[in-house]
Every structure is written in C-alpha cells, then in structure tokens.
Amino acid sequence: MEAGRQRQGRLWSNLKEVCDLLRIATISTVAADELLFQHVQFKTGQRIHTIGQPFDTLYIVNSGFLKTVLIDEFGNEQVLSFPMKGDMLGVDGIHTRHYSSEAVALSDCDLILLPFKKLTALGRVHLELENVMYGVMSRELVREQAMIGMLGALSAEARVARFLVALAERFALMGYSSKLFNLRMTRHEIGSYLGLTLETVSRTLSAFNEIGLITVDQRTIGIKDPDALKTLRRLPPSRSRAKQLAAARLKADAGAASPATATPMLATM
Amino acid sequence: MEAGRQRQGRLWSNLKEVCDLLRIATISTVAADELLFQHVQFKTGQRIHTIGQPFDTLYIVNSGFLKTVLIDEFGNEQVLSFPMKGDMLGVDGIHTRHYSSEAVALSDCDLILLPFKKLTALGRVHLELENVMYGVMSRELVREQAMIGMLGALSAEARVARFLVALAERFALMGYSSKLFNLRMTRHEIGSYLGLTLETVSRTLSAFNEIGLITVDQRTIGIKDPDALKTLRRLPPSRSRAKQLAAARLKADAGAASPATATPMLATM
DNA sequence: CGGGTCTTTGAACCACATCAAGGTCTGTGG
DNA sequence: CCACAGACCTTGATGTGGTTCAAAGACCCG
Structure with missing residues (x-):
C-alpha cells in the first residue's frame, strides 16, 4: 500500500x-x-x-x-x-x-x-x-x-462548518470515510486555526449536533448533512452592493490600457 | 529613475x-x-x-x-x-x-x-x-x-497599528517618507483587509490620533510614535501557557526519530 | 485508581458590528 | 464660479456574537 x-x-x-x-x-x-x-x-x-x-x-x-x-x-x-x-x-x-x-x-x-x-x-x-x-x-x-x-468575513458557525467540510473532503481524497472520522487535533488547536476560542468551537459543534447537521462524540465526528454545512453562511449577507459594484466596473473599464504587441487580458467579466 | x-x-x-x-x-x-x-x-x-x-x-x-x-x-x-x-x-x-x-x-x-x-x-x-x-x-x-x-489573534487596534507600521516600512523601502504618507485605499478596503468594518478602522485611527501615536487628515497619515504602534498588542496577553508548553516539548522530544544517513534537524530549541 | 489534559456547559461581559446622521471632498455641468 | 451629486469619512447610540471566567464531567495513561 x-x-x-x-x-x-x-x-x-x-x-x-x-x-x-x-x-x-x-x-x-x-x-x-x-x-x-x-x-x-x-x-x-x-x-x-x-x-x-x-x-x-x-x-x-x-x-x-x-x-x-x-x-x-x-x-x-x-x-x-x-x-x-x-x-x-x-x-x-x-x-x-x-x-x-x-x-x-x-x-x-x-x-x-x-x-x-x-x-x-x-x-x-x-x-x-x-x-x-x-x-x-x-x-x-x-x-x-x-x-x-x-x-x-465568516461567522464562527460558518468557519467551523467549512472546517468540517474541508476535513471530510480531505479524508475522502485519502480514501477514508468522509462521513465518519476522528479529529486529530484538540478544540484549542481548531479554535486557534479558525480564530476562535476553544469554548466557541465546542459550543458550535454541540449546536450542529442538536440541529442534526453532525454527530459529536469527543473527537469522533459524523457528518450528517454536508450540503447544509457547505452552504452555512455569515449571518447578515450584507445588503447588496452589487449595483454600485457593477457601476464602478463599467466606469473603470471605460478608459483602457493598450499594450503594444500582446494585448493583456483586460477582463470585462 | x-x-x-x-x-x-x-x-x-x-x-x-x-x-x-x-x-x-x-x-x-x-x-x-x-x-x-x-x-x-x-x-x-x-x-x-x-x-x-x-x-x-x-x-x-x-x-x-x-x-x-x-x-x-x-x-x-x-x-x-x-x-x-x-x-x-x-x-x-x-x-x-x-x-x-x-x-x-x-x-x-x-x-x-x-x-x-x-x-x-x-x-x-x-x-x-x-x-x-x-x-x-x-x-x-x-x-x-x-x-x-x-x-x-490580534485585536482591532493591534491590527490597524501593524497595518500602519507595515505600510510605513514599505514606503521607506520604496524611498518615500515613512513618517508621512497617503493611503491609497479607502477605510472600507482597509477594513476588509483587516477583517474589520470601516467604522472600526475610522474610530481606531481617530483614537490613535488622540493618543498622539499618529496624525490623521483624511488619507494623509503621519506616524508619530512608530515604536508604540509596533508593540501595541491584544488586550489580554492570555495568561502564560509557557510552563506547560516547555513541559510538552521535553516530553515530545524524549523519544526521537533516527533517520538513516542524514539526521534531520530535530530542534531541541 | 489518580493526576493531567481535554471537553462541555453556564453566566456575565465587552469589543466590535450595526444602524443612523451629518460632515467633507471631488469632480462635473450649468 | 458655484451648485449639486456621489463617494468617502467621522462620530454617536445601541445591540450582540464571541470571549472570558468558572466549574464540573469525560477520557487517558501510567
């Protein structure tokens, strides 16, 4: 092997x-x-x-x-x-x-x-x-x-959720189960990695457990609803700035650079 | 030039x-x-x-x-x-x-x-x-x-402080003044970069200004006390974990790997 | 079994976000 | 030259997500 x-x-x-x-x-x-x-x-x-x-x-x-x-x-x-x-x-x-x-x-x-x-x-x-x-x-x-x-940019819940999803995908890549695995690190280490305290990590895992997204038993994690975990987002999606963004882009691209031989990719999106 | x-x-x-x-x-x-x-x-x-x-x-x-x-x-x-x-x-x-x-x-x-x-x-x-x-x-x-x-790991103040110091050092490297320079980015962009809101950035700059660490006039920043900015830290230095850290190290290094030809650098610190 | 480490959960606090309003600067067109 | 619009900045009031402090349960390994 x-x-x-x-x-x-x-x-x-x-x-x-x-x-x-x-x-x-x-x-x-x-x-x-x-x-x-x-x-x-x-x-x-x-x-x-x-x-x-x-x-x-x-x-x-x-x-x-x-x-x-x-x-x-x-x-x-x-x-x-x-x-x-x-x-x-x-x-x-x-x-x-x-x-x-x-x-x-x-x-x-x-x-x-x-x-x-x-x-x-x-x-x-x-x-x-x-x-x-x-x-x-x-x-x-x-x-x-x-x-x-x-x-x-992400809330504590979103960070923990994505951490779990990323881990699951890594385990899948290695040929292990992506549905049930053992964390090799402490809550403290997870917290440090995610910019949170160990208590917040613990509480968040417990919360996910209660909602049915995962099962938690010490370092054994069962992934129950990977899609929900993947799409968990920051709480306030921040009211749409899409409009002004689009406007700014048009404006910015109005004047354009024009390189000599190879024109560089000026993305218009 | x-x-x-x-x-x-x-x-x-x-x-x-x-x-x-x-x-x-x-x-x-x-x-x-x-x-x-x-x-x-x-x-x-x-x-x-x-x-x-x-x-x-x-x-x-x-x-x-x-x-x-x-x-x-x-x-x-x-x-x-x-x-x-x-x-x-x-x-x-x-x-x-x-x-x-x-x-x-x-x-x-x-x-x-x-x-x-x-x-x-x-x-x-x-x-x-x-x-x-x-x-x-x-x-x-x-x-x-x-x-x-x-x-x-850092508080909002520490992030802004380090951001300013880093900028000042970059300007110095480029031959510009590291004591007085113009920010090329908005408060919003700084906030995004530092994981903060534009209001927090603005308030923090104002606070530094009042304490005399810097001067602020719109995008013109004057660095008054670079050392204070450099050493500004997160509020609770987190009670010393140095002791257990040291202990863990000794313990961990007790058993040692011994590669065949070239022994890899197992730092004992 | 016993000491140490890790984890969970609760209660209180506070750093920072959010919401809101007014001020400043810049460019543009009348 | 001035007036106006839009983007940016400042400051205040209020709310809350996550930290801090605390205590007790679970696990591990000698």
Whole structure:
C-alpha cells in the first residue's frame, strides 16, 4: 500500500511516487528509480522543524497528521495548517533560508525528505520538477488566501462548518470515510486555526449536533448533512452592493490600457 | 529613475532589473539585454485580471498601487493584499491555470509582464530564474501566514497599528517618507483587509490620533510614535501557557526519530 | 485508581458590528 | 464660479456574537 522500497533498512520513494502523492501531474517519464528520496518517521508530539531554524529541506507527508504553528512573543501558538498526506512542509523557509513556522506531529508520521539543494540541482536535469514545485507552492498560496477570506468575513458557525467540510473532503481524497472520522487535533488547536476560542468551537459543534447537521462524540465526528454545512453562511449577507459594484466596473473599464504587441487580458467579466 | 528602455514605443526591462525590483538576489550575470520583459500601463480602477480568467502571465509592479480581492457569492469583496512596487501578481493562477483572485489598480500603474510559458521555457537556459521564483513565492506565503496569524489573534487596534507600521516600512523601502504618507485605499478596503468594518478602522485611527501615536487628515497619515504602534498588542496577553508548553516539548522530544544517513534537524530549541 | 489534559456547559461581559446622521471632498455641468 | 451629486469619512447610540471566567464531567495513561 505505502509507496517506496527498502534500502539500507529505510524507505525511499522515486519521483513518480512523490508526484502522485502531491496530486500533481507528472509530465514526463523520468527513468524511475535512479533518484530516490528518503523517508523519515516522527512520533506523536515531535517537532519536524522550529521557527528560526536554518532551512535546508522540504518535507512531503506520506502518512500521519501534523500542525504548523506560529508562536508570538508570549509563547501563544497560532495554528496555520493541519498538513496531512500529500501536503508539503517547509516552503516558508525558502525565502529567508530559515523556517518561519514550526511543524509538530499530531500522530505518528512518515515524511519524505526533499533536500532543497538536491532539489534545485535536480532542476537542471529534470525540468518538469520546476513545474511541480510551482504548482505545489501556488496551491498552498491559494489555500492561505481562502483562509484569509474565511477569517476576515465568516461567522464562527460558518468557519467551523467549512472546517468540517474541508476535513471530510480531505479524508475522502485519502480514501477514508468522509462521513465518519476522528479529529486529530484538540478544540484549542481548531479554535486557534479558525480564530476562535476553544469554548466557541465546542459550543458550535454541540449546536450542529442538536440541529442534526453532525454527530459529536469527543473527537469522533459524523457528518450528517454536508450540503447544509457547505452552504452555512455569515449571518447578515450584507445588503447588496452589487449595483454600485457593477457601476464602478463599467466606469473603470471605460478608459483602457493598450499594450503594444500582446494585448493583456483586460477582463470585462 | 525608472528601469527599462524604449523599443517599439514601449518600455522593456531585462532580467537584472526585474530581480532588483523583486528585491531578490541575482546569482548570475546573464547577458543583459537579450531577454526583455514588456511593461504595460493600467489606469486607476482598471482590473488586471479577474477571478476564473485563464491564467497565462505573472505581473511585477514597477510603480503604482493595487489591491487583490476575493469575491464571495454575494458579490462582497474580501481584500487580500495591497501590492505595490516590487510585488508579484498572479501567482495564485499557476495551480489551477485560472486566477483565483482579482487585481485592481488603485492608482495608475506600470506593470511588467512575465508570460508564464516564456518564464518556464527560460528556466532551461537561465537556471537561477528558478530560485528567484521560489524566493518570491515563499515570501508571499510567509506574508500570508503572518496575515492569518494577525487575523486569528490580534485585536482591532493591534491590527490597524501593524497595518500602519507595515505600510510605513514599505514606503521607506520604496524611498518615500515613512513618517508621512497617503493611503491609497479607502477605510472600507482597509477594513476588509483587516477583517474589520470601516467604522472600526475610522474610530481606531481617530483614537490613535488622540493618543498622539499618529496624525490623521483624511488619507494623509503621519506616524508619530512608530515604536508604540509596533508593540501595541491584544488586550489580554492570555495568561502564560509557557510552563506547560516547555513541559510538552521535553516530553515530545524524549523519544526521537533516527533517520538513516542524514539526521534531520530535530530542534531541541 | 489518580493526576493531567481535554471537553462541555453556564453566566456575565465587552469589543466590535450595526444602524443612523451629518460632515467633507471631488469632480462635473450649468 | 458655484451648485449639486456621489463617494468617502467621522462620530454617536445601541445591540450582540464571541470571549472570558468558572466549574464540573469525560477520557487517558501510567
């Protein structure tokens, strides 16, 4: 079931397996096993990397659950993500060459090591690697943008609802049940992730339970009405600003830029 | 002053100029002007790209101010960022090959086009380009992480304070005054960006003004006490969880993973 | 079993949103 | 040049969603 082969008593994966794991299209057929990536195991509670630590490797989650956190000046954790199978870790370290977040295993984990030096060196030989990296980083960026939108605009209930839906979809992707699963994180961690307190998370779950949207038994969640959860929205839909928006657009697009050769896509919507 | 040269009545920039603009180290000395990137101008209010539009080019801001937004099902805008000189636009489109956000010019702008196809093709010739891209994308990711941390953990005052400080620092980087500058965005846009209402933004600015931290006159902001702004925090620093944190760490690191050849950095902090 | 961590639920509070009204600036056309 | 419209900003009054504080039940692991 698990990708990889034994060598020196360790698991290793080839490029194809890595790309499959990342759910990113592999364009080419690289001669399979001449380049292999090492696996490493971490136990629950262990830290994969810490803030400020010199960056030199990226990680891909092969199995297990983790959290990444920021830590403020008082030692308070801010959860940024809950990486699981197929997610990449450590990308935030590329820019400054120091990790800017901390990654902690929430369960026993199997990670694939991608030494960054090796990876860039490989770029010269296997050009499609470049696109794989762009794709993964872009995906992560989009995810974070959605997160910002959620934190900036949604009510507590909507956040919890979407969190559950997103989790369910991830579990489905991994081949697990999307109707019944166990949370690997505490209410406190969920709250931190969603910008809420643990009490609010707990109360919201209880409320969903009472309405019949889900069942809750400690960390076991049953999804009863995924559609209702998906469409749960912020309380006041904010009276329509559509009219003035449309007007502003027409006005703005009236005068137009006209580039020389290739006219850039000035969307008229 | 502005980078670039005329050709066909248009501005073009070479790779070195692009890297300088991005504030990313250029490793190598590429024969300068054999590869050039075209500039395009946009007027205030114009959209550079819209959500869902097919992705094919990245943009670098050479001058001017913009906003990027997400738009929800009711047409409400959620501001994601305020790109300015040296920032890259459109990275969110790489993953799905469709832009996932909308970019709008808040002032007249001069942007440099980076057709993505051309860029990846270039990667084969100019390998350092790869690292430039990784660096820029990683930087953007870190910025968004900080944003998530801010939205998840800080009070309204702290958010506004940090917003002003960040703006001041950006202006300083661009060679403008960091003590006195004009906001290019409305209170509504700031509020959306910070997850607040325009009224709260307005009130908070007024409050800072009264305390003497800043001066406010419509969109003209004077920074009086940058240090106070920088250290303004959320109201209850949340009673120290440092003790249990430390304990948990010791416990977690007790058992350790031991990879085969290269031992991965298991930080003991 | 017993201590620690996690979770639930209640009651009170308050930071921020909402609703509302008036003021300011800008561009436009008479 | 002035008047007017529309967008933006400020400030006050009021309401409430979510936090804070508190206490007790459930689970886990040695």
